[in-house]
Amino acid sequence: MTGRADRRTDRALLLTFDDRHVREWAATAPLFARYDARVTFFVCEPDRLDRDEMRLLRRLADDGHTVGCHGLRHERAPDFVAAHGAGAYLEREVVPALESLRRLGFPARSFAYPCSARDGTTDRLLLTLFERLRGGVPADRRADPSLADELRVPAAELSARRVLPGCSVDSGRGAVAYEDDLTGVVAALRRTAGIGGVTTLYAHCVAEAHEANHVTPARLERLLALAGELSLPCVGFDELP
């Protein structure tokens, strides 16, 4: 793992992956290494990881990647709170996931909202347990150049901003292909590399094709190559100041 001290911490790409695609993530480790990229894996259903997945996730963490929490059963936070109350949300959906990850040796200091569903109440609740949360902007914005300002969090605001917006870079889901135009995402990366701050992106599985949301290895490599050309370090959530 490359030391943190030699990294510019005033600008970064935060590349994140959600759900429980541990085998596919582990298969992508050489690509991350080639671009000296460290990323964040937000894991849901940690109690359902098999032994192989536990071992592979451990290896990813040993490579310097961050492991964060994505809930026990991928519940939409505001809906669960509305249906069962705030206490039940933490007790049934969040704390068991966090404890399960910690038992496996992952501190899980950050949380990504399933389906990016959040509100002020859930932010306040979760910030009692996590240092940072990841929300999202609508995926259909990713072709929009004005996304750059929405996505980029200025370096000066980073210590105060505990909820970071992310944008999907998934290629598709099952037979459905998503918007191929990433103009807004590219604009955000260029702006971030130019004037500092962080830009957060998210995907799910890494595969040529998959029934779940997935990004193709080729698209992932194009994003990593762009970040490399821009000298924009790709770091995990645990490396943020």
Ligand SMILES: [Zn+2]
């Ligand atoms: Zn998810």
